[in-house]
Amino acid sequence: MNFSKTGYTLGVAATALILIWIGIFKFTPTEAAGIMPLVQHSFFMSWLYNIGSTQGVSNFIGTFEIITGLLLIASFWNRKAGLIGGYLTLVIFLTTISFLFTTPGVWKVVDGVPTTDFFIVKDLAYLAIGFLIIGKNTSGN
DSSP: OOHHHHHHHHHHHHHHHHHHHHHHHTTSHHHHHHHHHHHHTOTTTTTHHHHSOHHHHHHHHHHHHHHHHHHHHHTTTOHHHHHHHHHHHHHHHHHHHHHHHHSTTOOEEETTEEEOOHHHHTHHHHHHHHHHHHHHHHHTO
16 A cells, blocks of 8 residues: 555545535535634735625635635646645635634633634644645646
8 A cells, every 4th residue: 555645645635525515614604604703803814804795705715615625636637736726725724824823812721721723723734735735746746
């Protein structure tokens, strides 16, 4: 078994699945309201609420995530799609990780241990997948 190839394939497929799934969820009012505190405090994204409604902004983000996920799937057959998908993956997960620094109250201390909304911290792994995808699609391997 080629563990590198299996790990890469699983990582890309899982990242694509998560992006498509969460992207679809962005079209619901629950998720649109849920992401608002994160997006409205982001220096990268807060301006979106100046041009769109809460649901409109969430739909835009969801569309971006779905397209990225589809490009990641296409990366198994097309290097150019992989390269674009890889860079979009970096944009998505660098932005979400920035929420840890821009959202008031995201860090708490529980029993003397700093904690945060761990659903954001997992994006470090997805960020790594983005770098792997770019590397694979630029190196020719």
